[in-house]
Amino acid sequence: MDHILTKILLFIFLSPLFIGCSISKNIEKGKLILRSNEILVNGNKIPKDSLKPLLTQNKNNYFIGFPFSAYLNESSKENTDSIFNSWMDRSDDRKTKLISLFSKKQLKQIKKYLKDYNNWKIRNGEKLELIDSVKTEISIENLKSFYKNNGYFKSKIDSKIIIDQRNNNYGKVVYNINLGNQYYLDSIKSNIESKVLDSIYNQNKDDSFLIKNKPFNTIDFESERNRLDKLFRNSGIYNFQINSITFELKMDTTAIDLNIPVVVNIIDNKLKNDLSDNNNRYRLHYIKRINLFTNDINKLTDEDLNNFINYEGINIFSSGDLRYRPENLTKLISIKKNSLYSDLTRSKTITQLNNFENFQYPSISYNYIENSNNELEVNVLLIPKKKxxxxxxxxxxxxxxxxxxxxxxxxxxxxxxxxxxxxxxxxxxxxxxxxxxxxxxxxxxxxxxxxxxxxxxxxxxxxxxxxxxxxxxxxxxxxxxxxxGLDRQNFKFDVNxxxxxxKKNKINIGVLNIELVNNKNSINYFNIYSNSYSTINSIAKTNNANSSYFNSSNKLIIPNGIDSFINEVISKSFPISNDDYNSVTYINDRRNRLTSNNLIIGSNFSITNNNKRNIYDKNFSQFIFKTELAGSLTDFLANQFNAKLDEFGNNKILGLAYSQYFKTEFNYIKYWYINSNSSIAFRSYFGIAVPFGNSNSIPFSKSFFSGGSNDNRAWEVYRLGPGSSGALSEFNEANMKIAMNIEYRFNIIGKLDGALFTDFGNIWNVFDNTNDPKRTFDGLSDLNEIAIGSGFGMRYNLGFFVLRLDMGLKTYNPVLETKDRWLTDFNFKKAVFNIGLNYPF
Incomplete structure (x- = not known):
């Protein structure tokens, strides 16, 4: 995979060197490469992206000012095998020399490589877009049709080509549109043959998309047609046909009167020229019988069909004994006996049966009851999944x-x-x-x-x-x-x-969440957190600690030697400077927190809002809110029953001090669609966890960290913060986090995309037992410790996942002195490379 990325990088940055003078050198005389399209509406330039689908020719994709995709296609050959053979045979001794150098098998492999490389260029390239008068005329007709559908029936459109002054091989097409007058809807009348349909129509006509004095738009007519179709089919008209609806418009072609009267025509359902056909006419249909088959209907015996269960008006058939409780099945059926037919209840029933997750592809069919023209029998057909x-x-x-x-x-x-x-x-x-x-x-x-x-x-x-x-x-x-960490073992129990x-918001309530964290290798702490060990070891040697605490290499013995030294310092029986004392006590407090076994008993709540309408929606946002409360009920019970205390004075349950804290998180993501080849993605995040009551710090598993391929990419994971402390520990974490990311994503060639990004953020300690001003957030002035990283990334879409490579550079480093924070570490020597799967957000 590394070789693939290296080849891609070399190709992107070295291609302009061997491309030659220009991609335009091979085009026919008199032809122009399309540089851009420009659309003027009544003399005003408009964003072309809004009408891009109407233009049959659009410029090629450009990267750093060059159409790489078009170059790939233009540089490909149709017959690489014959070209290679011709090259081999051009000189009498060339083939002999190559075989002596490579061997026949290797030559075949080179030939295959050239063919595969040529095919790759064809797959990832795109045809060079030349200005074509035929395509321009088709684009003009598309634009005329678009504006005609929006009420501009007399619009005039022409085009012209402007040659690029800097390079006369390029040109742009300018579409000049004169809209003329727009037509508006006048009176809206109806002509409905069926009295039943006429009654339903009049009761719901206030919901119509056709409104007097509204500009003419064919989308409104299509929407109204679909509205009426749904209305009738959800109001009991089982046999309604949408082609019964037509619209009659009376337009003044002289353009003197710009108002268009509209008549909504709905014919009755009858055989052509047969006025006596009453059976097929539109009428209200009622559900008279509901059959629910819980097994394949074709495999039911006569005995199964005769021994059905009737529950709440629904006949339930099964093969042998019914495997489900009848009340659970009938709750899923929104169709009710003696109710009017409705497409809506049918769709709702299908959805609920699918959510039941016990049946394969549920289906519902309707049949007329014998000798009736408006009474229906419903058959709900189910095939159970395997047990x-x-x-x-x-x-x-x-x-x-x-x-x-x-x-x-x-x-x-x-x-x-x-x-x-x-x-x-x-x-x-x-x-x-x-x-x-x-x-x-x-x-x-x-x-x-x-x-x-x-x-x-x-x-x-x-x-x-x-x-x-x-x-x-x-x-x-x-x-x-x-x-x-410390080879953690977790036990969890939860009810959610x-x-x-x-409003389609997804909501989760964790009524009860119990988590037991057991650090099985806590004595290994200073082997893992080597920076903390080095700090204390240096203090011990500088202050001439007891020689028995050291090994033959003059290093503190883990765990006995270093524990003994820490105990002497904490008890103040071994005098050292205030700075060294503060360092030792901080490291010891952090060790106690990270090595302590945690009992977390709490509840949580989350809500997710995503306004993405469908898979084609490129402009959407997502908001996630989470909150968690742990230990409050446990603390109340512990105080009521006089629970025992640990060595730090905290209440214990089952021999463990339980955690007590409040945590909340806000996460907002927004995507902006620019065009088919580029977009902008934005994320903002805030999280805070506040200990109280039985705790003065947050469990490690509930804390926040910064840095990494999905966070601030100019820092490695856990290597940013807290505050301006300089990430002195191996796993730097805290209980408050601020983060923000913005990323511009664009296509380079084929499946290869690029990104320019800037990441902001840091973590701090707040409302806990940390007193170091470099680590704590004491006010808005500490926002100047927000780290900023910028960089460039590439993404290659492999279909089932996206392979991502990001390079982050430290733009603003809060660890440095204030005057040196900007761009001091902005260099390739201190760049951080992140390999990731899929997008960071």
Missing amino acids: FSLGFGIDLKHSNIEDIGVAFQSSLTSRNIFKGSERLEFTSRGTIGKSANTIISEFGLDIRLRFPRFFSPFKFKKLKDLENKPTTYIGIGTSKQTNI YDWTNK
Whole structure:
């Protein structure tokens, strides 16, 4: 992979050297390369991107002022094999010399390489866009049609070509549009043959898209047509056909009167020229029978069809005994007996059956009941998924802590264990990866029970609607880490509720979250945090500490020697300077926090808002809010029952001091679409965790860190902050974080994209037991410690994931003296290279 990135970099930066004079040297005489399009509407220039789809020719993609994609295509050949053979045969002794140098097999490989490289240029290149008069005329017709659809029926459009004064091989096409007068809608009348449809129409005509005095727009007519189709089909008209709707417009072609009267025509449904055809006429349809088949209908026996269950007006058929509780099935069916036919209830029922996650591709069919022309029988056809299923997965993994890794998991799923579509999952998972120069691993086992409803002794009247996708998760799990911190082992138990509200916001409430963190290798602390060890070792040697604390290499023995020295300093039985004393006490306090086992009992809440309408929406934003409260209920119970205290005076539950804190996070992401080849992405983040009551610091697993490939890319992960302290520890973390990122993304060639970015942010200690002014956030003046990193990145889309390489440069380094912070470290020697998977945000 490194070789691929190296080749891409060399190609991008060295291509202009061997391209020659210009890409234009091979074009035919009299032809011009399209530099740009320009559109003038009534003499005013408008952004061409808004009308770009209407233009049949657009300029090639440019990178640093050169059309690389077009050059790739132009430099490709149609017959590389014959060209290579011709070159080989051009000289009598050339082939002999090459075979003696490479061998026949290697020559074949070179030939294949040249062919593959040529095919790569064709795949990633694009045809050089030359100005074409035929395409220009087609673009003019497209523009005329567009403005005609917007009420400008008399618009006039012409074009001209302007040759580039700096290079006469290039030119731009200018489209000059004179709109003329715009037509408006006048009176809106209706002519509806069916009395039933006429009644429904008049009751809902205030919702019409066609409004008097509104500018003419064909989109409004299409929207009105679709509105009426949905209205009738959701109001009982089962057999309604959208082609029954037409619009009659009376336009003054002389353009004296710019108002257009509109008549909405809706014909009745009958055979052509057969006025006596009453069976097919539009009428209200009612649901008279509902059949629910929980197994493949073709596999049901006569006995199965005769021994059905009727529950709340729904006939439930099954193969043998019914595997589900009837009330859980009928809740999913929004179609009700004796109700009017509705497409909406059909779609709602399909959605709820899919969310039930026990059936394959549910379908619903309607049939007329015998001898009736307006009574329907509904058949809900279901095929259950298998009771048990096995799953295996493997994936590449990347995070701020893990440079690169392989994640794998296996799972066993049991469905419908309590006859209510409950799902029990057993999952084993593991990760093996690399962090800096250390091989790290994590293995875990999780058991999760999922209910497709709110499982609680309390009633959620406003949220129990299945449209809101209410789900309950009860989970328990354990994991063990190796070579990450202190080889932590975790035990978790949680109860969570998920649902989606009417505004499509995803909401999660963690009613109960219990986490036990057990640091199994705490005596190894100073082997891992070598900077802290070096600091204390230097203080001990400078102050001539007891020689028995040192080994033969004159270094403090871990753990006995260094622990003894720290105890002497803390008890003030060994006099040292105030600065050294503060350093030792800070390191000792941090060690106690990081090595202590944590018991976290709390609740959390999160809400996610994403206004992306569909996969084609390029302008959208996402906002995530999270909050967490831990230890308050535990603290209340501990005080009521006079819980025991630990050596630091904190209450203990089950022999462990429990954590007590409040944490909240705000995350906002926004994307702006510029054109088909470029966009801007922005992210802002704020998080704070405040300890109180039984805690004076935050558990390591709940703290914040800065730096890394998904954060501030000019610093390595954990190597930024807190504040201006200089990241003296191996894993620098704190309890408040501010971050902001902005990135301009653009296409270079084919699947290769580039990015220019600037990252802001830092972490600080606040409201905890840290007193170092370089680490703490004491007021708005400390915002001058926000680090700024800038850089350039490349992304290569491999289809199933995006490979990313970012180079970050320290633009503003808060560690330095104030006068030296800007651009002092802005150089390639101190650049940080980040390899990541997919986009950073």
